[in-house]
Amino acid sequence: MNKENPIGLFDSGVGGTSIWKEVHALLPNENTIYLADSKNAPYGIKSKEEIIFLSSKNTEFLLEQNSKIIVVACNTATTNAIKELRAKYDVPFIGIEPAIKPAALQSKTQTIGILATKGTLNSELFHKSVSNHPDVKIIEQIGHGLVQLIENGDINTPEMEELLKSYLIPMVEKNIDYLVLGCSHYPYLIPQIKRLIPSHIKIIDSGEAVAKQTKRILESLNLINGSNKKSSQIFYTNSEPEVLQKLLNYEQNVVYKSF
Template identity: 40%
Template sequence: MSRCKISNRHFSHNRHLCHNQSGELSKGNQQAIGIFDSGVGGLSIFNAVKDFLPQENIIYLADTRYAPYGDQSEAFIIERSQKITDFLLQHSIKLLVVACNTATAAAIQVLRDNYSIPIIGVEPAIKPAVEKTPEGRIGVIATKATLKSEKYQRLKARFAENASITEKATPLFVQLVETVAQLQPQHIAEIKQELQIFIDQKVNTLVLGCTHFPFLNEVIAQIMGAEVTILENAQPVAKEIARKLGDNVNLQNTARQLTFYSSNPAAAQAKFNLILRQKVNLLPF
């Protein structure tokens, strides 16, 4: 016997996405996966999902007008996350990915309490870092909002009670990914300055706690050195999506659709083209 928990406010969007008692989707395998972030950072998740699940239709939404979320209040992030989720549900998504560490920390529980579809978030890879770092010297770079969040503090308390963790909020990295087409020597010098605290602390593992940061991975790795393990979460998220979908992956042998939205297409178009290495049709949200 199936069971479907749906709030009245969202019934018209969600009625075709009931779950059975095991929590699995019961219908909709041709529907799209919805992914959103404050900007282009979540394209690191999008790329991993696109490659790992090559048959899936995907809708990606960048809330460019209000990026970065790390500078916004929790109430504002929750409001935007709900508005975006409503919009994506109108396009009949079967699963939602909150591809933003800040939005995950601030809003994912609210979203899960109010929507019936599976919702997957992202969080700093603290548990894998502890597992890979017996010496316990771990660095975490993230937004200020992520580092201050209760969700992040609970994550540390659960998995890293005995680890030595050095943290730094790095809004510069988000700015570079969102606005700079090609890194110049002064940008690399600024990145090294931001990372200096982790070099001084001789961290063994550096956790990239923002989906924007993997786009700087090559430079970060060069600066930190080959002996430092760098962790991000795009591949684990893609695998979790596949696990959550189960038998509801898209089995149709047709060309999939990749759709892109932005709340400020004019500002985001060039960066989308650069990251995705092709000109994309960026629609207004």
């Protein structure tokens, strides 16, 4: 395996760019290829079989681009398909799942909230994570409609604010002191969420942990790119690239392609 081969990342759409940003910040010399399957977003309302099919298709695309490691930058795909992906493909996979453990261990009120997709909350992997913390009350909330609004670029809209209020206020009333964001799209909502919940409630997402795990695995396999060449960042989308470009703040040296 060539060390200069790219890190591949995929998501049901643009949300996984929140993970890409953390990976790129920690590993700026690495080439990356990001696949946004926006045409099929959101994955969270699909069956497990559909999620496995789409995740396999995305993986094969990234392997065709010679990816040396694949980051499943989607909670729903990780919790429903990563076991099957690891069994099927001979490449290291990094998954992303809701950060229940740090929230549960640090909670003072012994009550945490989790905002996630239906696919993540219904998954076997999620239920296994929850069962590890029987003493903590976990308030689950499906974020109906949030992914689609983000995919459409409708982040700072009255509709988004109303949805967030309806999901968050009942959690606040149940005395949560941690809010776990269980979808890679949701970090883009943190500014609005902070305006809607008390300041003592801590918000946790998984981006930094995923980046650190990616670095650890690459180091353990001796696959860190030591080249001094300027790294390349390529984003593939099967939808319009405008929302991607906006979320990446029109970042320089990024190439957008259709697939």
